[in-house]
Amino acid sequence: MSKVQAQVTAAAPNDCANQANSVAGLAHCLIAMTRKYAPHAAVGMHLTCWDWQGNTQACAKDYAILGAQNADFLVADVSDRDAGWYAEPAHGSRDMFWTDQKAAAELGVWKTMAESVGKPVVLWQIPVGNMAQNNTLNHYQDDKVDWLFAHMDQVANAHIAGLLFGAGQQEL
Template sequence: MGKSTVLIGRTSIDALSVAAPFDAQYQYVVSPPAPSSDLYTATSCPNGTNWWGCAGGSIGGLIPTVEARAAQATYLGKSSPQTVMWTWFELGLLAPVNKWQDEVTAVNQVDLLTRYLNDYRFFLQKIGTSHDMIDLEPDFFGFARGYGPLDQDPAQVTAANPTDCGDQANTVAGLAHCLIAMARKYAPNTAVGLHLTCWDWPGNVDKCAKDYVTLGGKGADFLVGEVESTDAGLNAKQGNGNSFWSDQKWATQLAYWKQMAEAVGHPIVVWQIPIGNMAQNNTDYHYQDDKVDWLFSHMGQVASAHVGALMFGQGSDLSTTAETDGGNLFAKTIAYRNAGGTPLK
């Protein structure tokens, strides 16, 4: 991913990032596919169109807008450009009914999958030769694993995109291979990763590893892991249990990521890590959590698990942000970079 040390990133915001020397930022691309392929060559979107391509002031303008903002980032008055990681998240909105079973069966409908792959091609074409990163489809591969064997779950890949993926299998595994191949063709300088979603991984890591090899993980550039989507203090307030993490829980998690990284031969990018810290007071946007502080104080263990990047961000409304955490994430990032970073392993 272009660095010799573990990258530190944060969620993208509508402003230049100048408070700390972040290496990267991530931006969701989430909506149903374009309702008509005519939009790809249109000059503007009809009012009320629910499509990511209508954001950013022009058709597909989100891509160059975020890329330019990342490229123009500064720190201490000097240029400090950041890599953009796109979280491509469309399959959950492909089916008319948003249930996980419909999400998986939708890829076996030629019309729906055609719209989806056309949209993905347009997205890649907007990236073009930029040196971005792409995180492919949070949740979907976990849902597909629950539906059946990934090399048997049906998907109408060749009918939906004979031009780019006519040689791929008509399965969910074939679709994953297709997405990676399309990235290589239309956005050749991007690093592309499959989102790692194995909800049954405790005690079942070998099966998870086998599944991600089947999905084409060896042909990607990284896998995307995650921890919790919400600060522990907010989880507790909402009655969702204890999501503070002990040293033992971290050791187990890191061992899992290490095994997965070694199975596919590529590093783990940890995505959307809660930003709260123990100095917060458990009010809106100021909830407690322990993950920022733990990770920055155990970077050797993090790197030994083949983690290549830590991406911090708010995964749910009301969670703590980098702008509301009292400066903790900024301070930790500055200290980390001033110390030279932690070499990748």
């Protein structure tokens, strides 16, 4: 993160002159600008760990370099669509439903990230489908809402501070 170049000081010389010209410098600058221009606002950093199952510790290290400890919270998206949508052959026949094992793995990553930077996690883009849906347009099945509410002790233990629900990507 500190080696990936970004023209931070040239883009915002009045606010970011003391930041490195890197992705890490950009993240530090954005947090500093939030503190300066919106001192009463909370600022979060979105978690994007592509290899989260295999290398959570590397992701935690990257987020420390980015300055996540200076944000107020981390944000993680659960899914951009209901699991029933993904299960359709036209969408890859993927199994995106949560088993206890799958949910525990995701909660484990979020907990590790929260503890590594000392900030809570807000989950967003939690699919709003439920298992009573009929897997038609805008009525796909999903089990995440039920799972999360049935396991609030595990959710809290993972330092999840908020749950935000949304339909995600819409199909026309």
